[in-house]
Every structure is written in C-alpha cells, then in structure tokens.
Amino acid sequence: MKGLKKKRRLLALVMGLLLIFCTVPVFAENQSNKIPDTVNxxxxxxxxxxxxxxxxxxxxxxxxxxxxxxxxxxxxxxxxxxxxxxxxxxxxxxxxxxxxxxxxxxxxxxxxxxxGAGNPVAVHLSRGAALEAAPEHQKYIKKNAEDEYTLTLNVKGMYDSETTKPKxxxxxxxxxxxxxxxxxxxxxxxxxxxxxxxxxxxxxxxxxxxxxxxxxxxxxxxxxxxxxxxxxxxxxxxxxxxxxxxxxxxxxxxxxxxxxxxxxxxxxxxxxxxxxxxxxxxxxxxxxxxxxxxxxxxxxxxYYDKNGYTTGKGSGSSDTAREHAIAQVRKxxxxxxxxxxxxxxxxxxxxxxxxxxxxxxxxxxxxxxxxxxxxxxxxxxxxxxxxEFTCRNVMITDKLSEYVKIPGGTLTNHYTVTATKDGEVTDITGQDTITVTLSEDGKTVTATFKDGFVLDKDTTYAVNFDVVPTQKAYDDYANLEGTYPDTGSADSDAPGNESSSGKPGFYSNESATLTYTFGKTGEGTPHTVAYVEQPVVQVSAMQIPVTKVWKGVPEGVEKPAVTVSLYQDAAATPYKTLQLTEGNQWKGTFTYVAKGHTYTVKEEALEGYESAVSGDTTNGFTVTNSRKPSLTVAKEVTGTMGDKTKKFEITITLKDAKNAPLTGTYAYSQTVNGTTQTGKREVTNGTITVKLGHKDTFTLRQLPVGTTYQVVENRESAQGYQVQYQDAADGTLQNSDQTVTVINHLGTVPITGISGMGSGWTMGILMLSVFAAAALIFGIVVRRKHGRRQ
CATH class of the missing domain: 3.40.50.410 (von Willebrand factor, type A domain)
Incomplete structure (x- = not known):
C-alpha cells in the first residue's frame, strides 16, 4: 500500500513538472509579443x-x-x-x-x-514654399512725363538669383x-x-x-x-x-x-x-x-496588423498588403x-x-x-x-489701385508685350503667345499665356501698359497739401527710373499675382504668388495766382483787406480762400489746386465797391475793385433878378450798363440851406426827382459802375431863367464821382432865348414894357393920320 502511494506521488510530481514546462514557454511568448494598450x-x-x-x-x-x-x-x-x-x-x-x-x-x-487599413501615419506637410520657389518675377514702374507712367509685370523662365532658390x-x-x-x-x-x-x-x-x-x-x-x-x-x-x-x-x-x-x-x-x-x-x-x-x-x-506586427505572406501579391500601403500613402x-x-x-x-x-x-x-x-x-x-522649374500655363493679373487708370479706359495703343533674351528685346504684342485684356470696370489687367506654352528658361516675358492718375489721386494730393500716404517699395523702379523706390506717392496697384504650373507636361497644380513690389505714382497740382486791382479810390483813402475765394465746379462753398492786403501787395496764390475740375474766383462783397474778375486757371485771375461812383447835382442861381429863395425841380434819369432803367434803393445826402441830411432814396423805373434852391446839393451814392445819367431841370420850374449846365448834363459813371451843377440866371433885362420866366414882378415889368411899346406905336400912327388932314 505504501508503495502504491509513493508511486502515485511520484506520478503527480512528474505530471506537475510537465505542466510547468509546458506552461512557461507559452506565457513567455505571450508576454514578449504584448504591446501596452495605452501606446498608440x-x-x-x-x-x-x-x-x-x-x-x-x-x-x-x-x-x-x-x-x-x-x-x-x-x-x-x-x-x-x-x-x-x-x-x-x-x-x-x-x-x-x-x-x-x-x-x-x-x-x-x-x-x-x-x-483593413491598419494604423497609417498621418502627415500634413506645409506648402509654404510656394513664394520662395516661384519663378523670378518683378513689378516696376517708369515715369514717362508729368502724370504719365508705364507699369511692367514680368516673369522669367529660370532661376538665376541666390535669393530665389527653391528648397x-x-x-x-x-x-x-x-x-x-x-x-x-x-x-x-x-x-x-x-x-x-x-x-x-x-x-x-x-x-x-x-x-x-x-x-x-x-x-x-x-x-x-x-x-x-x-x-x-x-x-x-x-x-x-x-x-x-x-x-x-x-x-x-x-x-x-x-x-x-x-x-x-x-x-x-x-x-x-x-x-x-x-x-x-x-x-x-x-x-x-x-x-x-x-x-x-x-x-x-x-503589412502591419493593428498592433504593428508584420503579417501576410511576405512575397507575391496580397490585396490586404496593397490596401495597407495605399491607405498609408493617402495619409x-x-x-x-x-x-x-x-x-x-x-x-x-x-x-x-x-x-x-x-x-x-x-x-x-x-x-x-x-x-x-x-x-x-x-x-x-x-x-x-x-x-526643373520651367513654368507653363502662366497668367499675370494686376488689379490697379484707386489712384491710377488706363488712359481712355482702353488698352488699345496703351500696352506692349515683350520677350527679352540675352539682352535683346523682342516685341511680341499681338501674337497669340500672350493675350492681354482689361476688365469691364477698367481696373484689372490680365496677361494670359496660351495653354501649354512653356516659358523659355533664358527669356523674360513682360507685359507693359500705360497708366495715368485718377481724379481721386489729384483730389487727395491737393487735400493732403502735397503729401502722400504711401512709399514705393524696394526694386519698384524700372532700370534708370528713380520715381518709386523709397519715394512717397500713391500705390499704383491694389494687388498683383502670378499664376503658373511647374513642369513641361502633366496635370500639375497651379500655384499663385504675389508680386511683392509696390510701385508708386506722383501727381502734379495747379497753382493759381490772384492779383487785386483798385479803381476809382481817391488818393489817401484806405483800402480794406479783402477775401478772395476759389470755387470748384458748381460747389456752393469755397474750395480755398485767400486774404489780400496792402501788406502782401494785393497778391496771393492758391496752392495745391486739384487738376481735373473747373474753377471760378469770387470776392466777398465789399460795401461801396464793385468786383470784377478776369483771367483763367492757366494765367491766373485778376480781381478788380472799382469804387462805386456818386452823382451830385448842385444848384446855382445867378443874376440881379435871380430869386435865390426859389426851389427848382430837377429830374435825374439813370440807366444801367445794359441800358435798362435803374431801379433800387440807394444812399443819398442832401444839403438844403446849409443843412445836410442822409438816408435812402428809391429810384423807380430809372428816375428820381429833387427840388434844389441856391447852393443846395443832392448826392446819390454807390451807383453801379457804367451807369448812364441825364440831369434835366423842369421847363416850368425854370421859366424866365436862362438854364446852364456846368459839366455835362448827361454821361456815364465810371471810376470817379460826377457833379452836375445846374445854373439858373436872371439879369435886369430879360435875356432873349431864356427858356422860362422868373418871378411875378418880373412878369409885370415885362407887361408894362409891352404896353409902353404899344402906346408909342399908337401915338406914331395917330400923328401920321393927323398930318395928312392938315
């Protein structure tokens, strides 16, 4: 029995050892192949x-x-x-x-x-090298004359600059x-x-x-x-x-x-x-x-399984392996x-x-x-x-700024296309190599190279077109009084030109781009890069001189300072103003006046003066201040029989420079019996009537320059008197005052040819003289008759 137990124990020990030996290699293999779940x-x-x-x-x-x-x-x-x-x-x-x-x-x-697709590595690479790898290109400007320029945008079919090497x-x-x-x-x-x-x-x-x-x-x-x-x-x-x-x-x-x-x-x-x-x-x-x-x-x-281990058949063809490779390349x-x-x-x-x-x-x-x-x-x-970075399918686009435009709004006769190789310039305008168009709004110029055309590696292609300043450029320059908001960038001047690089002005372009595809054939991807140069244009402005001229101002009379205004187009408010004084010798200049407008000059109303403007924006303006003249009528009564207490009625007739009856209210002064009174008098339908006695005067002031006048004493009022007019009884008022003296003369014996009679007692003497003459004649007749009888 003991022997049987020992045999059983020995058998169990052997079986245990066998189990251990079988288990350890499997465990070890599983552990060696394991990747932690937390590792992606x-x-x-x-x-x-x-x-x-x-x-x-x-x-x-x-x-x-x-x-x-x-x-x-x-x-x-x-x-x-x-x-x-x-x-x-x-x-x-x-x-x-x-x-x-x-x-x-x-x-x-x-x-x-x-x-399936496994675990491919996703890589999103930068495409930021487009500008650096772009073909050499430049935008520049040439000043041809005042306010006239030519813009050029070019592209070269090869790299020859250290700064443009593509990485x-x-x-x-x-x-x-x-x-x-x-x-x-x-x-x-x-x-x-x-x-x-x-x-x-x-x-x-x-x-x-x-x-x-x-x-x-x-x-x-x-x-x-x-x-x-x-x-x-x-x-x-x-x-x-x-x-x-x-x-x-x-x-x-x-x-x-x-x-x-x-x-x-x-x-x-x-x-x-x-x-x-x-x-x-x-x-x-x-x-x-x-x-x-x-x-x-x-x-x-x-191919790799989901844990990164190699699987598949190794050689020959595997659909799954192909799928994995394609999935990876797509990432x-x-x-x-x-x-x-x-x-x-x-x-x-x-x-x-x-x-x-x-x-x-x-x-x-x-x-x-x-x-x-x-x-x-x-x-x-x-x-x-x-x-090889030779380019094809090239297009140059230039959007003009608000400060320049194509002359006349059309490219006709205002552009050229050139190809330069080994220093030799060839005009290829009109050929089908490059087509140049202008957008409907007149702001974008596009040069399109024909489809598939490959730039020659040794040739520079350029589109050149004329530009002139817009009205906004002139207006802004004048408003800024000769300053500019922009500065031309480096390398923006045409060879030999010095109007743009580092110079103030208005940018000529809002944007400009070059579009191209690398390579001679194949689908390719179009690349678009900007022209980095920013040329500028300058504009000119007008200067309009103004001179003040005085007329009819008496010696010693102080001339007041005057304000002269320049009006643009039909504006109701002044565009610019000047003050002219004796200190600046009555001269001034309107500066930074924008071109492209019509201008008029006006002077602020100056009491007692009439202003007239002559000249133009090219030669300048002259403002003439003519003192408004006065007309004075004076009365003189002469002769031993003249009545110096009588008031004589005088009519003054006035017409303007266009021969129309003068109508309006005018200042006047009147001296009667040594006393002067002033005020306003109405001129109605060109006439005004006054009554003046000996030594009286009447003055009508600030009449328009060019007024014609006529002074006439009424016939009934002057009856019995000889009427004379010292100075002209009619004439034209220009740059000085005018006085007309009306003289009424009556002596001891009536003067033949007088136009009227004097006072009542003068009439009585005349009647007695008539009666006396008649009696004398009657007596003579009677005597003659009586003599015949005898």
Missing part, C-alpha cells in the same frame, strides 16, 4: 521601435554592422534585430524562400486578423527585400561579374550623373535628401520592417554612403517603407517642397511629387501605378525600369521634374 501605433517613432539598438545591429547575413558612427548612416525606425531578441536568423528567410512563396495565394497564409527635400524609399539580390533580367542571383538589382540601383543613384548628382549638383535649388529602406520579416517586433537609413542632409557624399550600405534580405512590406517615410517627412523643412521616390522590384506581400498630404519605380518586370506595374495615383501629391507618376538604362531614364525624368 502612430506614436511608435523611429527612436522607440521595440528591438532597436543604438550601437551594433545584427545583419540578416549573420554579421554585425556598426551604425550611428561618424560618417556612417543614421539608424532610424530600424530593423534592429539582435541575437538575443528572438529575431529570425538569416537561415530562416532567404531569397530562395521568398521566391518559393510567390505562388502562395492570400488564402494560403493564415492571418492573425484582417485589419527641395527628396525622400528615397528603397526596397531592400531579398529579391534585390537577383539580376535585372531574371529572378536569379548574378554569376561572377554580373550585377544584382541592388548593385544597379546603387550605381544609378550614386555614380557620376546619377540621381544624387542631378539633385545636389543643381546650383538653382537648395536640396536635401533622406533615405528609408524597407523589407519584411515576421520576427515578433512591432513596426520594424523599415528604417530611416539616412536622415535629412545636404551632403551628397553622406547620402551616397548610406545607399551603398544597403543590403538585400527579407520579404516586401511596402506599408512599412511608406510609414517610416511618413515619419521622416515630419522632420523635413517646413518651407521646402517635398518629393518621394518609392522603388520596388516586386509587390506588396507583408500623406502636402507632397509636391510622389513617384513610383517598378524595378524589373518582376515588379507589379498595376500596384505601383495605383499607389502613385492614390497619392495626394501635386505631381505623381509610375516608371517601369526593366533594365539598367530604363532605370537611369526613370531617375532622370524624376530628377528633371524635381529640379
């Missing part, structure tokens, strides 16, 4: 990939390669497999094994999980799968003296005239390159099928060294190369144009160009074409390279697209 797959960077080492790396051929040493390629996201990490040895995956799996279908390879970052993603050990023409390793696909790749990339030469030796660009390699192996590590072999550098030798160090091994995980490439692009220059060259000699076989935005190269006929042109077309890049394409020469040609064409 996209957060696994080149520096944190599991299994990466910073010192030595065990190559798949069993040798150790020293990385991260001076002059050597940098380790990135890395294949990073060492002997103690459980990595698959060189014997486990060989080119032969890869080739042997090409006939295996997708269903033949068990997958841990179909994860170009090129990422080379290289397939380093085991099949790259094969010959170009066969899926077979090369014999002695033959080259492998990898050998050909290295030669075409690094040798003289190769890809790196085309990029780094181009003096017209500022280039950097980085290199990513990818393959594929199911060894338990996460995201470790690709590595950044060479980080971004502008050293050609460093890139060549990295490419020459690539060794072929493993399967094909295209997603891995694109994913690590996306990570590398995040460190590219923000203001550089980014290009990716993706090379493969096969098809997508491996990269902002690329200027994405190009795929199918190296040899073993590559899948279908997949690589779809991969290129799935990119969001502006330029994209697939190149088949079945032999060395075809590979050279593929790289040459890609390098040309990357480094």
């Amino acid at each position: 797959a996209e957060e696994v960077s080149a520096e944190t990939v599991p299994g990466e080492t910073s010192g030595t790396e065990s190559n798949r051929d069993g040798t150790d390669e020293i990385l991260n040493t001076e002059g050597g390629p940098e380790n990135g996201s890395g294949n990073g497999k060492t002997a103690d990490t459980g990595a698959v040895s060189d014997a486990e995956v060989t080119p032969e094994k890869e080739a042997a799996t090409e006939g295996i279908t997708e269903q033949d390879v068990p997958e841990a999980e179909n994860v 170009i970052d090129v990422l080379l993603i290289v397939d380093q799968s085991g099949s790259m050990k094969y010959r170009m023409d066969k899926d077979k390793e090369p014999s002695h003296g033959e080259q492998s696909r990898m050998d050909v790749l290295k030669q075409v990339v690094t040798k003289e005239g190769g890809l790196t030469d085309s990029i780094f030796e181009n003096a017209q660009i500022d280039a950097q390159m980085a290199v990513v390699t990818y393959s594929g192996i199911q060894d338990g590590g996460a995201y470790n099928d690709a590595k950044l072999l060479q980080k971004w550098t502008d050293e050609q030798a460093t890139v060549n060294s990295a490419v020459n160090s690539i060794k072929a091994d493993g399967g094909t995980n295209c997603e891995a190369g694109l994913r690590t490439g996306a990570e590398a692009l995040e460190d590219s220059r923000e203001n550089a144009k980014k290009f990716v060259i993706f090379l493969s000699d096969g098809d997508a076989g491996y 990269i935005t902002g690329l200027e160009g994405f190009y795929t190269i199918g190296m040899t006929s073993s590559s899948s042109s279908e997949f690589l074409t779809n991969l290129a077309n799935s990119s969001n890049a502006s330029e994209k394409g697939f190149y088949q390279a079945n032999d060395t020469e075809a590979l050279k040609e593929a790289f040459r064409k890609i390098a040309e697209k990357i480094t």
